[in-house]
Amino acid sequence: MSYQKLFDSKISTEAAKAWRAQGKKAVGTICCHVPDEIIRAAGILPVRMRATDCVDSSSGEVWMSTFSCSFARSILQYWMDGVYDLDGIVASDGCMMPSRVFDNAEYIDKKNGKNRFFYQIGAPRIVNDMTLSYYVDELKELIERLEKFSGVKVTDEALKEYIAKYNEARVLVQQVAELRKADNPVINGQDFSSIILAYTDYPIEEYIEMLKEFLADAKNRKPYTEQRARLMIIGSALDDPGYLKIVEDKGGIFVADALCFGTRAFPGQLEVDDKDVLGSIAKYYLERLVCPRMMDDRATLHEYIINTAKEYKVDGIIYEKMQYCECWGGESVLLEDELKEAGIPLLTVEREEHLANAGQLAIRAEAFIEMIEK
Amino acid sequence: MAKDTRLEDAVLRGEMSIVDFCCEKVNGQIERMKERNPDLLWTLEIQRAMWEMFRDGHKNGKKVIWFGGPVPVDLIVAFDCVPVYLDTVPIRLSPNPVLAARFIDAAEKYVPNSMCGIDKVELGMTLLNQFGPEPDAFVYSSVPCDSSRIAYPNMDMILTKKGTPCFAFDTPFRRDERGIQYLVDQTKRFISWMEELTGTKFDQEKYNEVCKKTNRTFEWQGKCAELRMRKPCPLPGRMLVLNGTSNAMSGFDAMGDLLEKEYEVGEMLYELGMGPCPEGEKHRVALLQNMLWSSAGTMDWLEREYNTVAVMDAFGFQYGDIYEHIGDLEDCLRVMARKMQNNPMIHGASGPSENFIYLVDKIFENYEPDVSMFIGHIGCKHTWASAKMVTDMIQEKYGIPSLYIDVDGIDGRYKSLDEIKASVADYMDTVVNK
Ligand code: SF4
Ligand code: SF4
Numbered sequence: 001m002s003y004q005k006l007f008d009s010k011i012s013t014e015a016a017k018a019w020r021a022q023g024k025k026a027v028g029t030i031c032c033h034v035p036d037e038i039i040r041a042a043g044i045l046p047v048r049m050r051a052t053d054c055v056d057s058s059s060g061e062v063w064m065s066t067f068s069c070s071f072a073r074s075i076l077q078y079w080m081d082g083v084y085d086l087d088g089i090v091a092s093d094g095c096m097m098p099s100r101v102f103d104n105a106e107y108i109d110k111k112n113g114k115n116r117f118f119y120q121i122g123a124p125r126i127v128n129d130m131t132l133s134y135y136v137d138e139l140k141e142l143i144e145r146l147e148k149f150s151g152v153k154v155t156d157e158a159l160k161e162y163i164a165k166y167n168e169a170r171v172l173v174q175q176v177a178e179l180r181k182a183d184n185p186v187i188n189g190q191d192f193s194s195i196i197l198a199y200t201d202y203p204i205e206e207y208i209e210m211l212k213e214f215l216a217d218a219k220n221r222k223p224y225t226e227q228r229a230r231l232m233i234i235g236s237a238l239d240d241p242g243y244l245k246i247v248e249d250k251g252g253i254f255v256a257d258a259l260c261f262g263t264r265a266f267p268g269q270l271e272v273d274d275k276d277v278l279g280s281i282a283k284y285y286l287e288r289l290v291c292p293r294m295m296d297d298r299a300t301l302h303e304y305i306i307n308t309a310k311e312y313k314v315d316g317i318i319y320e321k322m323q324y325c326e327c328w329g330g331e332s333v334l335l336e337d338e339l340k341e342a343g344i345p346l347l348t349v350e351r352e353e354h355l356a357n358a359g360q361l362a363i364r365a366e367a368f369i370e371m372i373e374k
Numbered sequence: 375m376a377k378d379t380r381l382e383d384a385v386l387r388g389e390m391s392i393v394d395f396c397c398e399k400v401n402g403q404i405e406r407m408k409e410r411n412p413d414l415l416w417t418l419e420i421q422r423a424m425w426e427m428f429r430d431g432h433k434n435g436k437k438v439i440w441f442g443g444p445v446p447v448d449l450i451v452a453f454d455c456v457p458v459y460l461d462t463v464p465i466r467l468s469p470n471p472v473l474a475a476r477f478i479d480a481a482e483k484y485v486p487n488s489m490c491g492i493d494k495v496e497l498g499m500t501l502l503n504q505f506g507p508e509p510d511a512f513v514y515s516s517v518p519c520d521s522s523r524i525a526y527p528n529m530d531m532i533l534t535k536k537g538t539p540c541f542a543f544d545t546p547f548r549r550d551e552r553g554i555q556y557l558v559d560q561t562k563r564f565i566s567w568m569e570e571l572t573g574t575k576f577d578q579e580k581y582n583e584v585c586k587k588t589n590r591t592f593e594w595q596g597k598c599a600e601l602r603m604r605k606p607c608p609l610p611g612r613m614l615v616l617n618g619t620s621n622a623m624s625g626f627d628a629m630g631d632l633l634e635k636e637y638e639v640g641e642m643l644y645e646l647g648m649g650p651c652p653e654g655e656k657h658r659v660a661l662l663q664n665m666l667w668s669s670a671g672t673m674d675w676l677e678r679e680y681n682t683v684a685v686m687d688a689f690g691f692q693y694g695d696i697y698e699h700i701g702d703l704e705d706c707l708r709v710m711a712r713k714m715q716n717n718p719m720i721h722g723a724s725g726p727s728e729n730f731i732y733l734v735d736k737i738f739e740n741y742e743p744d745v746s747m748f749i750g751h752i753g754c755k756h757t758w759a760s761a762k763m764v765t766d767m768i769q770e771k772y773g774i775p776s777l778y779i780d781v782d783g784i785d786g787r788y789k790s791l792d793e794i795k796a797s798v799a800d801y802m803d804t805v806v807n808k
């Protein structure tokens with residue numbers, strides 16, 4: 001196996017095809033409160049849906065209107081176009097846009113007489129004992145549905161097996177992220193983004209192997225030395241390394257992020273309590289830092305951004321806001337002042353899923369890099 | 375004669391609070407109404423009662439509690455506090471685009487302009503600290519939408535910095551038994567929180583009284599809704615906006631009084647064969663999303679020009695859940711949880727699209743409109759993202775095509791009344807009356 005697949009950000013359906021060819025099910029997942037460990041324990045392959053390279057989302061727009069997040073509607077487009085040939089979709093209500101992708105996809109599926117598997121769980125937006133137990137119940141129901149669908153009983157043993165695997169991937173991804181701390185890192189933002197995106201398409205075992213191979217070989221990679229500024233990227237879902245390339249071509253290098261298709265995809269470790277395996281999963285997924293879809297983690301999120309920027313010796317932050325993304329779009333209210341106070345320069349840019357305004361981004365990035373370079 | 379804009383100017387200069395402005399405005403309207411149309415005075419009384427209650431809360435020794443989204447308002451009232459439904463602010467300011475713009479622009483310094491105008495006004499008002507009486511607490515919910523989930527937590531952080539206590543409800547995405555119990559459990563915690571806030575114990579008797587008043591409100595509201603099902607519909611489209619007001623005021627006599635009067639007048643008009651359309655009702659329109667707050671004149675104009683009355687809007691629609699066992703706290707909390715899930719706007723906008731489709735289907739079944747309009751508030755992107763499913767259902771099941779127009783229900787700068795009328799007229803002339 002070659003780890004080079006880690007650097008190909010295009011959506012790959014080969015693993016899902018191979019999986020299904022064995023008579024097993026594969027489902028698309030939207031948003032990150034559907035624990036992959038559960039899906040795998042039910043014998044199903046989770047494929048985190050994304051919209052990389054989607055240049056035309058006009059059919060998605062017919063269903064979701066122009067007033068929709070283009071990342072979300074491009075996923076719907078890919079679903080309608082058959083880019084994802086899967087057995088269904090399992091989603092959580094990240095923000096309203098993925099929920100509407102789910103609703104429309106299910107509706108269209110039924111209309112076309114396909115009737116694939118669709119299930120959406122509700123994930124709390126506040127963390128406390130009460131919300132946690134609600135989330136546990138949601139996951140219990142998810143398990144029941146998945147068991148019926150795949151015919152595989154979800155046992156504590158299977159859950160623990162996959163927790164261990166995903167924990168291993170978490171450690172490895174964190175090791176990859178550590179590489180970015182170097183003054184001259186061996187990976188840039190585009191590389192890191194591609195590495196993270198690869199997890200969406202492959203079974204975790206294969207992903208782990210690729211990460212191990214890559215890490216073993218990392219020391220042989222030529223470090224990046226030409227950069228004029230160390231950058232961090234925060235904001236809406238970003239599944240396109242090409243976007244980062246535009247900025248890095250202007251002399252910046254992304255060394256940190258707070259993206260859902262970034263470091264936040266594999267945070268910390270899921271600690272298992274043998275007496276309550278499902279409760280442990282729920283606790284991890286609910287308590288980890290996610291995005292502004294949560295209502296009570298804003299201060300922690302801001303702290304994380306500032307601390308990470310310091311830890312990775314960042315010269316400036318680029319804050320990308322997808323048009324019609326309220327979640328991240330509205331996070332500036334207190335964050336802007338907090339970054340100012342912390343002395344961290346900020347560039348805010350609006351974007352769409354496909355790179356329509358590359359020229360403008362390049363100009364703004366260049367000016368920003370010039371301003372912050374040391 | 376040039377319009378007297380002294381009040382508006384004072385708000386724009388930041389010298390007058392929103393509450394004082396609204397009180398002055400309503401009182402001015404009432405004075406004019408007394409001269410020109412004393413029979414209609416009752417339509418304004420609720421506005422006066424509400425804004426003066428907000429203004430005088432502290433003077434009357436009560437705590438003023440802001441709330442956003444579906445929360446157990448009846449409990450706030452039972453604790454003898456003043457519940458301030460924040461959505462009433464943007465809705466009240468929306469007919470005046472310049473005024474609404476002051477608060478929208480203040481918010482847009484930080485948030486995207488695509489965010490819902492309702493939430494922008496509420497956030498802007500908090501940033502500018504111009505509501506009027508300082509809130510003693512802020513209670514909010516995780517619904518309806520992404521916009522409110524930006525506005526409320528940010529307002530929470532701003533208010534918390536000032537030492538204002540805040541309480542947040544996590545409203546479940548789906549509507550089911552588990553969701554009801556989840557809300558009941560949180561409401562019990564809320565009761566303890568209110569006890570601490572007010573320094574008083576929960577009083578079952580007081581709560582029973584509020585429940586009775588709320589029941590009265592919703593019984594009359596239900597009757598008014600039934601009136602709207604009749605043909606011809608005796609009540610004007612403009613009055614649909616009151617469906618939202620009852621969110622804030624259902625636990626007060628004034629709301630029940632108003633709806634009782636509305637029913638009485640409607641019944642009388644029906645008996646006389648009269649309604650809002652001068653030449654008799656030709657068409658009945660269902661609005662599939664919000665009321666057009668910033669351009670409510672469109673409703674009057676539709677009635678005048680096209681003899682077409684708006685019979686119901688999908689956001690204002692009230693399920694009208696009733697407390698059946700007053701005195702049984704557990705049962706009442708369950709009803710309240712249902713009310714929170716079935717609140718106007720929440721029922722259609724905040725959960726899975728199937729709820730929205732179901733709701734619109736109910737409206738078509740019960741009100742029998744022959745015209746369908748998705749006059750879509752642009753801030754409400756998630757209802758836009760369900761719109762095709764909803765309008766496909768209407769076309770397939772009822773054979774009625776739908777008009778789509780994008781508007782900003784709060785920010786009148788987006789589209790003028792004339793522009794909206796032109797689009798509606800075009801549709802009425804070329805599709806409905808062809
Ligand atoms: S959080 Fe933003 S980018 Fe992500 S799906 Fe929602 S609207 Fe789109
Ligand atoms: S109108 Fe729509 S966007 Fe605005 S607050 Fe209500 S649900 Fe949210």
